[in-house]
Ligand SMILES: *[C@@H]1O[C@H](CO)[C@@H](O)[C@H](O)[C@H]1NC(C)=O
Ligand SMILES: *[C@@H]1O[C@H](CO)[C@@H](O)[C@H](O)[C@H]1NC(C)=O
């Protein structure tokens with residue numbers, strides 16, 4: 001009788017303890033599940049009505065979807081590129097969830113789920129293949145994401161710690177198949193600093209940016225319309241999202257990334273339609289962030305050579321390069337000349353993506369040469 005009473009009382013106490021104590025204080029941390037992957041299906045049809053966009057970073061979901069749904073005036077996409085050390089061969093794969101009404105550089109279509117595969121060969125030939133899907137299924141595991149474009153034979157798969165991504169395309173009807181893997185060399189960041197929770201993720205008005213892989217070793221093994229493309233090069237992965245049409249917020253936009261000497265750098269210098277400049281500067285060395293800031297004084301990117309008018313005009317020509325000045329904090333200041341080498345994608349007068357070479361110095365050290373870059377320019381006014 002007594003032992004039954006004791007049992008009852010202790011069961012009561014134990015259930016009470018279980019209710020008030022967080023699970024983590026009873027179970028050792030290392031046996032807790034690492035987080036439950038979140039799965040989101042983005043249908044090919046645009047949503048109607050208002051969507052909700054997130055621009056505040058959290059403890060996870062760095063590379064996950066940031067919009068509640070895609071309507072005809074919003075966009076979310078995952079971008080991957082790689083350039084060969086020959087500075088001519090390049091591959092960019094972008095998994096879009098967007099219509100041309102929100103991103104006018106997409107072909108007109110009523111299908112939101114589209115993969116763009118942009119390529120350039122050593123002889124200067126470049127082009128793009130767009131493949132449409134019946135749905136996009138995006139899974140987020142801690143900070144990494146994976147996406148399956150149903151019916152398109154296209155997918156990406158990222159590790160939860162952002163160390164490795166793999167893209168696979170298998171679309172014989174479009175004449176394209178292969179794999180592109182990225183192994184990280186530089187820690188992730190947001191526009192205004194390293195990847196921590198509670199940061200503003202806006203890189204321009206109504207435009208979010210998360211840079212999961214500022215620099216990576218890219219390994220390409222593709223067949224494109226019967227031609228082989230295989231190399232190891234400088235690779236990169238980020239994502240953008242917006243809850244208003246791109247053209248409503250951007251007058252011009254200079255972005256690029258590359259490797260120069262011991263540095264992996266990423267620059268973002270954009271001007272809004274209101275004439276306000278928005279910047280983001282990032283540099284890392286040996287896998288450690290040296291500098292990451294969105295302070296106005298941290299970066300300046302200007303066209304140089306050819307048509308070097310700034311702000312640029314969509315009716316003008318293109319520059320032959322860019323000059324970049326980047327604050328590196330205690331390490332000094334970095335001056336870089338970027339020389340355009342080849343066209344990687346051509347979206348008419350309003351958009352170009354190029355491969356580039358770089359040289360420069362950290363004030364006032366030796367000249368660093370042999371830099372490799374991918375860069376882009378939008379001009380919308
Ligand atoms: C899409 O959602 C945004 C954000 O809520 C809203 O401002 C916009 O009007 C919506 N677009 C359409 C076409 O309903
Ligand atoms: C350039 O190279 C690509 C890939 O090898 C090939 O398909 C294309 O025909 C070449 N173009 C010219 C003009 O030689």
Ligand SMILES: *[C@@H]1O[C@H](CO)[C@@H](O)[C@H](O)[C@H]1NC(C)=O
Pocket residue numbers: 057058059060061062142143161195196197
């Ligand atoms: C995921 O990213 C957030 C920043 O959004 C960061 O605070 C967190 O430490 C990252 N988690 C892991 C496991 O790296």
Ligand SMILES: *[C@@H]1O[C@H](CO)[C@@H](O)[C@H](O)[C@H]1NC(C)=O
Pocket residue numbers: 221230
């Ligand atoms: C590239 O892919 C082809 C076809 O899948 C395969 O036969 C070949 O071994 C791969 N090459 C490399 C270097 O991985």
